[in-house]
């Protein structure tokens with residue numbers, strides 16, 4: 118086994134780190150115009166369309182190289198919210214079009230979504246359907262050559278800035294796995310409205326809002342992969358998200374780990390650098406071990422994705438390991454900075470950004486349910502997300 122990324126991928130990642138550290142920095146307060154400006158720059162670098170085939174304007178990378186780009190983005194860009202938004206766009210909204218779209222849909226939508234011109238959002242979660250994502254209340258009813266969408270979505274990443282919404286709705290209420298259908302809805306379609314942007318604990322650079330549908334007419338040509346295939350599309354996109362999106366967290370963790378090592382080398386107490394105290398140095402080694410083991414699991418899952426393996430467990434485990442390691446690494450980095458750790462700065466930011474990672478993309482409890490189900494354990498009726 119060779120654990121090194123190919124030379125060409127490493128060079129690309131170095132470029133992404135340099136670009137992100139130079140051009141993607143921002144303040145902690147969200148500014149929609151600045152977000153769009155940085156998005157366009159990231160588009161020019163091939164980041165927001167990394168895994169889109171080059172025939173449709175993307176960078177044509179496989180899942181391993183895409184994970185590496187996301188890791189580099191997370192390392193270079195101190196605004197993990199921005200990296201998260203780019204990843205949510207690519208894996209939850211754009212990859213479903215790549216994998217399930219018609220040629221007409223792909224040629225119409227993917228070039229703009231890859232170049233940085235357009236931003237996508239993925240709407241599945243609803244006030245009464247979070248972990249239980251098959252029980253959607255949003256209805257899509259066929260009316261001639263359109264479907265009429267009615268219902269509310271919540272916690273939609275990128276909604277305040279999105280140009281395209283990839284929406285899951287029930288076409289057969291109570292129809293379980295085959296009851297959902299995916300729709301491609303352009304911003305500005307009559308009947309689609311976006312709520313106020315939320316303030317969040319972490320990922321503050323990633324805009325999020327609720328989305329409402331009121332008799333929103335979507336042409337049948339904007340159904341993705343036919344009626345009843347929504348849950349399958351959703352499950353496939355979540356494998357990308359639970360693998361490649363979380364690579365951005367690995368990059369952020371490594372950046373904070375590096376600066377923590379610098380800090381414990383430089384900060385002196387009792388006449389010596391604090392890194393000389395065993396409890397400090399052991400904490401640093403524990404941080405490194407957590408980061409490294411989560412990273413290995415994530416790249417193993419990415420290789421499975423690149424090989425087209427039908428594996429539910431690998432992405433679920435990678436998601437759990439990276440998110441839990443990110444929270445613990447954030448806590449450790451704060452602790453090792455003393456009072457400085459709670460006064461802002463990248464350790465405090467990582468901790469705030471890490472907490473939602475245990476919830477988004479299906480909570481870690483639901484990932485354990487998914488993995489247990491794949492092992493043939495647990496209730497047949499257990500929630501799937």
Ligand SMILES: Cc1cc2nc3c(=O)[nH]c(=O)nc-3n(C[C@H](O)[C@H](O)[C@H](O)COP(=O)(O)OP(=O)(O)OC[C@H]3O[C@@H](n4cnc5c(N)ncnc54)[C@H](O)[C@@H]3O)c2cc1C
Pocket residue numbers: 205238239240241242243246247248249271272273274275320325473476477478479480481482483486499500502
């Ligand atoms: C930063 C962020 C970005 C997001 N972006 C998007 C987005 O772009 N699009 C989108 O559609 N959604 C998005 N979400 C929503 C996210 O997918 C949901 O928050 C998540 O699926 C959990 O649903 P919930 O919040 O309703 O929690 P609930 O389902 O109410 O869960 C609450 C608690 O109960 C536990 N629980 C529930 N059911 C079970 C069970 N069967 N077994 C064990 N434990 C259980 C959960 O693990 C959790 O701890 C985002 C969320 C966050 C935090």
